[in-house]
Amino acid sequence: MKHVLSIAGTDPSGGAGAAADCKTFCAHGCFALNVITAVVSQNTQGVRGYMDVTPDLIADQIDAVFEDIDVDAVKIGMVSVPETIRVIADKLKQYTPRVVVIDPVMVATSGHRLLVPEAEQTLRDILLPLADVLTPNIPEAEVLTGKEIHSLADMEAVGREIAAMGAKAVLVKGGHRVEDATDLLFDGTDVHYFKGQRVESTSTHGTGCSLSSAIASNLANGMKLSDAVAAAKHYVFTGIAHAEPIGKGHGPIHHFYELYKKAGLI
Numbered sequence: 001m002k003h004v005l006s007i008a009g010t011d012p013s014g015g016a017g018a019a020a021d022c023k024t025f026c027a028h029g030c031f032a033l034n035v036i037t038a039v040v041s042q043n044t045q046g047v048r049g050y051m052d053v054t055p056d057l058i059a060d061q062i063d064a065v066f067e068d069i070d071v072d073a074v075k076i077g078m079v080s081v082p083e084t085i086r087v088i089a090d091k092l093k094q095y096t097p098r099v100v101v102i103d104p105v106m107v108a109t110s111g112h113r114l115l116v117p118e119a120e121q122t123l124r125d126i127l128l129p130l131a132d133v134l135t136p137n138i139p140e141a142e143v144l145t146g147k148e149i150h151s152l153a154d155m156e157a158v159g160r161e162i163a164a165m166g167a168k169a170v171l172v173k174g175g176h177r178v179e180d181a182t183d184l185l186f187d188g189t190d191v192h193y194f195k196g197q198r199v200e201s202t203s204t205h206g207t208g209c210s211l212s213s214a215i216a217s218n219l220a221n222g223m224k225l226s227d228a229v230a231a232a233k234h235y236v237f238t239g240i241a242h243a244e245p246i247g248k249g250h251g252p253i254h255h256f257y258e259l260y261k262k263a264g265l266i
């Protein structure tokens with residue numbers, strides 16, 4: 001069994017952040033490890049506030065994992081402040097994990113900032129070059145490049161530009177597109193389109209967290225990148241399509257639909 005580590009913030013309502021990451025790893029047959037960067041009070045209706053974990057405690061959590069367990073892949077989510085980014089970057093350089101997937105989380109769908117504006121440059125300069133795969137959504141890709149995205153051609157241009165900043169591969173996610181949910185991968189050489197039908201649903205909380213965690217799991221399990229992304233996209237699509245409505249706002253996706261179905265639980 002592969003061991004996959006999430007470095008992310010929390011969600012007590014179980015839809016995004018570390019909870020989504022760990023459910024996704026388990027649904028992919030991986031052992032889930034997690035380091036917490038920030039304790040966030042949020043639910044399906046939005047983010048209320050958060051407190052950052054100190055850099056020393058983040059460093060110690062990462063040491064506790066790597067000194068003890070062989071890590072096959074790392075997924076990084078909410079990093080909120082420059083100090084958090086610096087300590088994670090230092091630890092990635094120290095432990096050199098085989099696969100690093102970075103979801104450059106900036107603003108929750110509810111509108112609450114999860115990355116302070118002063119940290120955008122640090123993320124771009126220090127963390128982005130350590131990514132085997134960077135998975136910005138459209139607003140995040142716009143912030144990283146300063147360019148507006150209106151079309152698939154724009155998604156390709158920013159994907160190439162972000163790769164030129166140092167990420168080995170860039171997946172520009174299309175969840176915020178108007179027409180459909182097509183994602184675009186630039187793997188450093190080729191462009192791949194992952195066409196996606198948009199599901200009309202309120203169960204889309206944590207889709208970005210789940211997608212990046214599914215990619216990390218699939219890479220840890222030995223898939224090649226384009227197959228890992230295609231399978232991850234299918235996982236999120238199925239999760240949205242079969243989600244049970246939970247909470248009063250944007251609920252979580254269903255992580256175990258196919259497993260539960262096979263086991264006769266649903």
Ligand SMILES: Nc1ncnc2c1ncn2[C@@H]1O[C@H](COP(=O)(O)OP(=O)(O)O)[C@@H](O)[C@H]1O
Pocket residue numbers: 136137138173174175176181182183196197198199200201204206207208209211233236237240
């Ligand atoms: N309503 C939807 N129907 C189908 N796929 C979706 C929908 N919303 C998001 N996705 C997919 O979920 C993944 C996460 O995308 P996105 O919502 O853009 O990220 P984030 O959660 O970081 O904002 C992408 O693969 C995207 O295409």
Ligand SMILES: Cc1ncc(COP(=O)(O)OP(=O)(O)O)c(N)n1
Pocket residue numbers: 008009010011016017018040042077078105107108109110114204205206207208209210
């Ligand atoms: C702790 C934490 N990390 C990330 C997010 C954002 O989740 P994401 O999957 O990008 O999408 P939304 O949940 O914002 O729709 C979060 N909310 N909390």
